[in-house]
Amino acid sequence: AQSVTQPDIHITVSEGASLELRCNYSYGATPYLFWYVQSPGQGLQLLLKYFSGDTLVQGIKGFEAEFKRSQSSFNLRKPSVHWSDAAEYFCAVGSSSGGSYIPTFGRGTSLIVHP
């Protein structure tokens, strides 16, 4: 069965600093990978996704993520964090086995941004 691990429950960074949020997955074949962001009091919004091809994917709001098959990782990065990036971030993995796609979400990482 597929699974997702986000090792960091909370991450605190200063505004303007770089950011990396970790995500490790467990799945036998090439997975579909996603990062979602949840701002306070809101639903989840897709930041970026990886299906195939270039392992470095660009998303919205200046985020990027790199798929590393050898490490089973899909870490999210941003070179310079803004105060508005404070939110909960979720990594998700899904398979396309038999045309059925059931995503599994990680437990989330809460990003705190200090001025």
Place this chain on the structure above:
Amino acid sequence: DADVTQTPRNRITKTGKRIMLECSQTKGHDRMYWYRQDPGLGLRLIYYSFDVKDINKGEISDGYSVSRQAQAKFSLSLESAIPNQTALYFCATSDATPYEQYFGPGTRLTVT
């Protein structure tokens, strides 16, 4: 207007009561999902539906039921609410491909 709407946004109910949460979407997607979010546990799948005649249990379906009234509507019911069903509930939709999900704003449910 929002693509995925949920009603109510907040609800307080008592133990043993029946409650229904509703989800509507205008994205034209066939696939719809219900999740619950608890602090520190992320999102857990309750039920999902790939079309009007297809309903499937998710990871934590016990104590819940669903109804897919139309392509655009997917309702979640708690037949007899209990306090540990207090959570934030999200509805989501997706197309068959490329699979990314679109979420509603959530319903905060409190069972006292």
